[in-house]
Amino acid sequence: MNNLISMRDLSKADILKLLSTAEKIETGEIKVDITGKLAALLFFEPSTRTLFSFDTAMKKLGGKTLIMTGTGNTSVKKGETFSDTLMTISQYADIIIQRSPIEGAARYAAEVVDIPVVNAGDGSNQHPTQALLDLYSIMKTQGTLENLKIGVVGDLKFGRTVHSLCQAMSDFNSEIHLTSPTHLRMPRHILDDLDEKGITWSEGEALEDIIREVDILYVTRIQKERFADIDDYKKVKGSYVLRRSMLEGVKKNLKIMHPLPRVDEICKDVDGTEYAYYFQQARNGVYTRQSIIATLLGKV
Amino acid sequence: MNEMKVQRIENGTVIDHITAGKALYIAQLLHLADSSLFVIGSNLQSSKLGKKDIIKIENYQLHEGEKKSIALISPSASFTEIRNFKVVAKETAELPEIIKELIVCPNHNCITNLEDMKSRFSLNARTMTLQCSYCEKKYTIDEVKFKRQI
Numbered sequence: 001m002n003n004l005i006s007m008r009d010l011s012k013a014d015i016l017k018l019l020s021t022a023e024k025i026e027t028g029e030i031k032v033d034i035t036g037k038l039a040a041l042l043f044f045e046p047s048t049r050t051l052f053s054f055d056t057a058m059k060k061l062g063g064k065t066l067i068m069t070g071t072g073n074t075s076v077k078k079g080e081t082f083s084d085t086l087m088t089i090s091q092y093a094d095i096i097i098q099r100s101p102i103e104g105a106a107r108y109a110a111e112v113v114d115i116p117v118v119n120a121g122d123g124s125n126q127h128p129t130q131a132l133l134d135l136y137s138i139m140k141t142q143g144t145l146e147n148l149k150i151g152v153v154g155d156l157k158f159g160r161t162v163h164s165l166c167q168a169m170s171d172f173n174s175e176i177h178l179t180s181p182t183h184l185r186m187p188r189h190i191l192d193d194l195d196e197k198g199i200t201w202s203e204g205e206a207l208e209d210i211i212r213e214v215d216i217l218y219v220t221r222i223q224k225e226r227f228a229d230i231d232d233y234k235k236v237k238g239s240y241v242l243r244r245s246m247l248e249g250v251k252k253n254l255k256i257m258h259p260l261p262r263v264d265e266i267c268k269d270v271d272g273t274e275y276a277y278y279f280q281q282a283r284n285g286v287y288t289r290q291s292i293i294a295t296l297l298g299k300v
Numbered sequence: 301m302n303e304m305k306v307q308r309i310e311n312g313t314v315i316d317h318i319t320a321g322k323a324l325y326i327a328q329l330l331h332l333a334d335s336s337l338f339v340i341g342s343n344l345q346s347s348k349l350g351k352k353d354i355i356k357i358e359n360y361q362l363h364e365g366e367k368k369s370i371a372l373i374s375p376s377a378s379f380t381e382i383r384n385f386k387v388v389a390k391e392t393a394e395l396p397e398i399i400k401e402l403i404v405c406p407n408h409n410c411i412t413n414l415e416d417m418k419s420r421f422s423l424n425a426r427t428m429t430l431q432c433s434y435c436e437k438k439y440t441i442d443e444v445k446f447k448r449q450i
Contacts, residue, residue, distance in 0.1 A: 006436065082415055104411035104434025123409050125436055189431065189438035 003110040003117045004292055006126045007164045008193075012171040019136050021300050022284075022291035032294040035062040039293070040093035043069045043120070045101045049260055049282060050120050050130070054097050057289035061299075066093060083112045090115050095296060098122075116296035124158045130259055131164035133288035137281045138216055141255045145172040151210045153179045153240050154220030154265060156186040161259045162220055163190050170197040177210040178203045181236045184222070207240055212249050217242075217275075219258045219265050237264075244269040257281050306341040306354055311383050313362055315355040317346065317392075319374040323353030326370055329446050336360055349376060368396045369446050372423070372430075395425050403430065404445045410435035419447075 001014060010018075024030040039058045043051050051067070058065050066089075082105070089096065090113035098106055099120040106119030106126070121127045139145050150169055152162050156178055166176055167190065176199060178186050185203060194201050204210065211217060219242055227233040241264060242256070258266060258278040270276050294300045318326060323340045332338045337358040346352035353374075362370075362379055370377050371393035381389040401418040411434050412419040420433040421444075431438045 008436065082411075083417075101409070102411050102414055103407060103409050103436070104432065107434045108411045108415060108417065123435070187437075189436065192427075192429075192438060 001295060003106075003119075004128050004296065005106050005110055005117065005119045007128050007131050007167040008126075010128070010168075015132070015135065015168065015171065018132055018288070018291050018295060019139060021295060022132075022136050022287040023140075025290045025294070026284075026287040030300065032290065032299050033062050034058075034294065034297055034299055037061075037063040037094045037297055038092065039063060039065045039095045039097055040089045041065050041067045041120075042089065042096060042098045042100075043067070044105075045099050045121070046070070047099055047120070049285075050099065053282070053285045054118075054120065054129075054289055054293075056286050057293055060286065061290055061293060063094075063293070082108070086112045089113075095293065118292060118296065121160055124160050125163070127160040127164050127259075129289055129292060130161045130285070131168040132292065133281065133285040134161075134165050134218070134257060134259075135168055136288045137255075137257060137277065137284045140284065141277060142215055142253060145169075147173050147175075148216060149175045149177070149214045151177045151179065151207075151214035151217045152186075152220070153207055153217065153242075155184045155222045156180040156220075157184040158223055159220045162218065163187070165218065166190055167193055170194050170199045174199060176201040177214060179205065179207050179210060179240065181205065184236065207242065208246070211246060212251070215251060215253055215255070217254060217256045219256060219262075221258075221261065221263050221265055240265055241267065242270055243267045244273060247273060247275060250275065306344070306356060307339050308385060309356045309358050309382055310385055312356065312358045312360050312381075314380040314382060315357075315362075315370060316352070316378045316380060317349060317374075317376045318353035318355065318370075319376060320349070320351035320353055322374045323355050326373060327355060329369060329373070330357075330362075330366060332357060332360075352376075365402055367393065368399060369402050371395050372399070372402075372441055373446075375428075395423060397425075398422055399430065402447055404447055405432045405435060405437070406439060406443055406445070407432065407435045407437050410437070 041054055055065050086109050095116045097118040097120050098109055100122050103123035103125040106122045110117040119126055119128055156162050222236055224233050254275050255277040256275045320343050323342055339356050341354040343351050375393055375395055377393040379391050380387055399421045403419055403421055405412045405419055421430040423430055429438050
């Protein structure tokens with residue numbers, strides 16, 4: 001594995017190896033040392049959690065980071081091509097971790113430079129490191145990734161996190177229930193991928209229809225920044241709010257996950273329940289990203 | 301009238317067995333109207349296809365990129381090279397698995413539309429859908445635009 005661009009590029013064996021390494025890092029079974037290695041964190045789109053999570057992962061492994069956020073103070077703004085920016089930065093760093101609002105930007109970056117590239121999100125396309133940390137969280141809480149029922153709720157059209165997650169879960173014979181407003185449904189190419197792998201999936205609009213059936217309830221934010229028209233955003237905002245009262249009769253092993261940040265889609269009163277897992281999920285992101293970085297730098 | 305003569309050419313290329321209704325699009329794609337001498341027959345009877353289109357172009361040879369584009373638009377097409385009114389080479393269209401440079405990704409937010417770079421698509425010949433290697437979006441042939449052939 002030279003880069004991590006899309007879940008489509010990973011085999012089931014690749015996924016299990018990355019998760020196993022994450023577990024060994026978390027439990028202290030292995031110690032990875034990348035002292036002297038430098039990661040360029042190129043975040044052309046705003047991010048707090050993903051950026052901090054990668055920064056933490058690098059530093060916990062003993063590495064260092066160069067951080068660039070936005071394009072305001074870079075030569076990109078002066079008219080430099082994206083490829084020239086990447087080529088220059090690849091002369092300093094050992095690995096590039098990149099977030100971009102442009103779809104396909106990470107794949108292109110990996111073709112331009114000869115150091116590993118990690119896709120930390122490209123537009124509404126992929127967010128593979130989030131998908132891997134989600135898988136790691138599911139495995140930790142359910143003891144397996146196989147034959148689980150997964151409910152995915154919220155903005156399924158623009159939410160790259162859920163695109164990557166559904167593709168990732170399709171290797172594990174999951175049953176996937178998709179709940180969203182009609183015009184925010186999962187894109188056709190993701191559903192095609194599920195069909196090709198023989199995965200059972202359903203689409204609906206009511207959270208109540210699936211909440212008692214699923215092992216994992218994955219809730220996502222309706223993303224304001226993905227709407228061209230603010231009125232369209234206002235129409236669907238708050239459509240899917242999870243409250244503590246809705247958790248009556250759910251499966252004992254249910255875990256509620258969320259890529260964060262949340263706005264109002266999970267009420268605060270859910271936080272104290274045994275089902276809430278979103279903050280632990282964020283912690284798992286560090287172990288998973290440590291595993292990805294260590295693997296791409298050839299240290300495990 | 302089922303029979304219609306489409307004039308012979310002395311030197312050039314015949315694109316035959318084109319899916320009925322697609323010849324004008326192919327002629328546009330090749331920019332034949334700019335300078336070429338050509339004839340189009342549409343909705344001709346065909347034992348193989350029922351109905352077909354045909355294009356005959358004087359003093360013109362298709363290059364590989366053009367053949368691939370035509371194959372995507374009409375997988376049944378055949379290409380015949382003519383010299384001195386005689387057939388010197390004939391081949392059927394072959395669907396490419398990977399299509400580089402020929403297609404413009406319809407996704408305006410795809411990197412291929414924003415950087416100076418070549419587009420790349422993979423073709424699923426069973427469903428005749430194209431997937432952009434970069435933004436990963438899938439399209440039918442009718443949803444994509446072909447680049448101007450040079």
